[in-house]
Amino acid sequence: MYKIVFMRHGESTWNLSNRFTGWTDVDLTEKGINEAKNAGKLLKEGGYTFDLAYTSVLKRAVRTLWLALDEMDMMYLPIKNDWRLNERHYGALQGLDKGETAAKYGDEQVLVWRRSYDTPPPALDASDERASFNDPRYAGLSKEQIPLTECLKDTVARVVPVWDEELAPAIRAGKKIIISAHGNSLRALIKMLDGISDDDIVGLNIPNGTPLVYELDENLKPLRHYYLGDADAIAAAQAAVANQGKAK
Numbered sequence: 616m617y618k619i620v621f622m623r624h625g626e627s628t629w630n631l632s633n634r635f636t637g638w639t640d641v642d643l644t645e646k647g648i649n650e651a652k653n654a655g656k657l658l659k660e661g662g663y664t665f666d667l668a669y670t671s672v673l674k675r676a677v678r679t680l681w682l683a684l685d686e687m688d689m690m691y692l693p694i695k696n697d698w699r700l701n702e703r704h705y706g707a708l709q710g711l712d713k714g715e716t717a718a719k720y721g722d723e724q725v726l727v728w729r730r731s732y733d734t735p736p737p738a739l740d741a742s743d744e745r746a747s748f749n750d751p752r753y754a755g756l757s758k759e760q761i762p763l764t765e766c767l768k769d770t771v772a773r774v775v776p777v778w779d780e781e782l783a784p785a786i787r788a789g790k791k792i793i794i795s796a797h798g799n800s801l802r803a804l805i806k807m808l809d810g811i812s813d814d815d816i817v818g819l820n821i822p823n824g825t826p827l828v829y830e831l832d833e834n835l836k837p838l839r840h841y842y843l844g845d846a847d848a849i850a851a852a853q854a855a856v857a858n859q860g861k862a863k
């Protein structure tokens with residue numbers, strides 16, 4: 616039996632102000648810092664150890680990983696930053712308030728933009744200063760690889776190769792791995808791992824800063840999964856994420 620641990624970053628400044636974030640590189644709030652440290656404490660208390668860590672190229676996930684590893688006294692761990700673990704690109708919605716957007720376009724439309732499998736939010740214009748073409752962290756990518764918007768299906772298409780090419784071979788080789796990523800890049804991975812349907816994935820919401828353990832069989836098929844921490848608090852945090860896209 617293998618284990619892999621997923622972790623969404625702690626609360627970010629734009630989680631706090633309820634803005635669509637996507638590829639915008641916002642940092643953690645004080646609460647987010649504490650969530651990341653607490654995740655590290657939970658992992659340490661649970662006796663978890665790792666050989667390898669993966670994260671995105673966005674600081675909210677990177678810092679969450681650093682803080683959790685620091686709590687575990689494991690800052691020596693090799694860390695692989697992979698842009699393909701970035702949050703789903705939120706297109707022209709990036710920076711907008713989720714509640715105000717729902718008041719303007721309706722809760723149903725915002726739910727489609729947030730959670731439908733194959734309807735992307737409106738795209739950024741290529742000339743928009745929020746586009747990532749000139750960001751040095753993406754310098755190795757072709758223009759076609761840098762999104763102007765993404766639906767979850769697009770995110771699945773970039774996340775699944777990380778699993779197939781990197782994570783699955785490393786797990787089979789006996790490496791214990793922790794992945795610090797984002798609500799929707801983790802939803803993409805979990806959809807693939809658990810074979811969740813396009814309809815059912817709409818209802819999956821991932822709380823900030825909470826370790827999610829997957830136990831896998833010898834073929835890397837999930838046997839069971841569970842969050843570490845207080846079950847009621849986790850359920851409340853998941854419901855809060857679901858409600859972020861509703862008009863007040």
Ligand SMILES: O=C(O)[C@@H](CO)OP(=O)(O)O
Pocket residue numbers: 630634635636637638702703705729798799856859860
């Ligand atoms: O804004 C975002 O990038 C994501 C994650 O915070 O939000 P949502 O849960 O609305 O997809």
